[in-house]
Amino acid sequence: MKNYICLRKLEELKKSLLAHTLNKKNLETLIYWAQNTKTGDKDELNFIDEQIWEEVSANPETCSEITCPNENKCLFKKARNKILKCDIIITNHHLLLNDLYIRNEILIEKENHENNFEEENININLILPSIKNIIVDEAHYLEEAARSLFNKNFSKTGIKQIFIKIDKIIKRQNINNIYKKDFEIFTIQNFENIEYIIKTQEKLPSIYRITSDTHKTNFYIRIKTYLQNIIYNLENYQITIRSIIQNIENKTAKIELNRLIKNLDQKKSLIQNFISENQDDNLCFWIDNKKISLYFKHQKFI
Numbered sequence: 102m103k104n105y106i107c108l109r110k111l112e113e114l115k116k117s118l119l120a121h122t123l124n125k126k127n128l129e130t131l132i133y134w135a136q137n138t139k140t141g142d143k144d145e146l147n148f149i150d151e152q153i154w155e156e157v158s159a160n161p162e163t164c165s166e167i168t169c170p171n172e173n174k175c176l177f178k179k180a181r182n183k184i185l186k187c188d189i190i191i192t193n194h195h196l197l198l199n200d201l202y203i204r205n206e207i208l209i210e211k212e213n214h215e216n217n218f219e220e221e222n223i224n225i226n227l228i229l230p231s232i233k234n235i236i237v238d239e240a241h242y243l244e245e246a247a248r249s250l251f252n253k254n255f256s257k258t259g260i261k262q263i264f265i266k267i268d269k270i271i272k273r274q275n276i277n278n279i280y281k282k283d284f285e286i287f288t289i290q291n292f293e294n295i296e297y298i299i300k301t302q303e304k305l306p307s308i309y310r311i312t313s314d315t316h317k318t319n320f321y322i323r324i325k326t327y328l329q330n331i332i333y334n335l336e337n338y339q340i341t342i343r344s345i346i347q348n349i350e351n352k353t354a355k356i357e358l359n360r361l362i363k364n365l366d367q368k369k370s371l372i373q374n375f376i377s378e379n380q381d382d383n384l385c386f387w388i389d390n391k392k393i394s395l396y397f398k399h400q401k402f403i
Contacts, residue, residue: 103226104196105177106131106141107159114156117269123153131157141176155262160360161325172262185308192229194237194246200229202250254374254389255293255368255397260335263368266286267342267361270354278347284338291327291334298323299390311386316378325376348400371397 111132114120122127127150134146143149143158159177165197166316167175172178177183184190237243299305302320339362346358375386375397388397 102177103141103158103160104137104199104228105159105180106135106143106157108135108141108174108176110159111135111157114153122265123156124150128153138176140180142180144312146191150260156266181228184228187230191228194239194243195250196228197237198243198247199233200227203227225333239386255371257289260292260365260368261289263361263364267358270357270361271345273278274351276348276353281338281341283335284341288331288334288338291330295324295327298327299388305390307390309388309390311380311388313320313377313378313380328372328376332369332372335365339365
């Protein structure tokens with residue numbers, strides 16, 4: 102679903118203060134494409150500014166009659182309705198894998214919440230109909246596509262973007278809460294402390310694998326302490342935001358804030374897995390020390 106642009110979210114972005122913080126040329130290119138595309142599929146674009154796409158992509162948590170006054174213009178639903186009528190579908194590796202991944206997540210969710218599982222929520226995430234047979238062309242690229250899709254990460258930049266989005270929604274509701282700012286600041290400061298540790302560590306490769314032996318090093322113990330602080334601050338931040346949500350009447354704002362809180366839950370879970378000494382043997386953990394930003398990543402072995 103996130104492969105498709107949401108025209109409602111694009112219009113909201115154009116009117117928001119956040120638009121002024123994004124790359125102007127890339128945003129103008131996306132707006133021009135959105136005005137002319139017939140599909141809304143991001144694969145039509147030669148270059149994608151991921152920061153902008155995150156703001157305008159269709160999302161199941163915010164895609165409903167409550168939040169979309171122009172449902173008839175929804176490019177994702179148009180694409181899906183067209184595909185459901187087809188006998189043979191040609192798609193790319195990423196969309197195929199993404200669809201299979203979501204179906205697997207739905208099965209897990211159904212098993213975990215059998216009594217409270219809502220059947221009507223299944224289809225909103227999916228773009229492809231039920232599949233009987235699959236023919237994969239250029240299958241040697243499938244592993245690379247899977248690695249890209251199943252890679253999960255957390256970073257200062259990613260969490261900071263969630264803070265910005267939450268702040269933007271709250272400000273639209275004319276609500277001011279200074280207490281959440283403290284937890285935002287402390288979270289970012291802890292990330293910056295980690296960046297300093299890594300920067301001053303001699304001969305550290307740009308891709309640093311985390312193993313059971315790594316957990317015993319003084320270098321990693323210091324990083325782990327700051328990551329634990331980040332979890333603590335995120336938990337307190339979420340408590341504050343949930344109390345704010347109770348005072349918001351706008352249904353769209355509530356849905357979007359709850360989605361972002363859920364995103365923070367996922368980031369917290371990633372951090373907890375990252376620092377756990379009982380790491381899953383089927384997962385690979387590493388620090389990606391890029392020049393622009395620092396990423397902590399993990400993915401399943403394929």
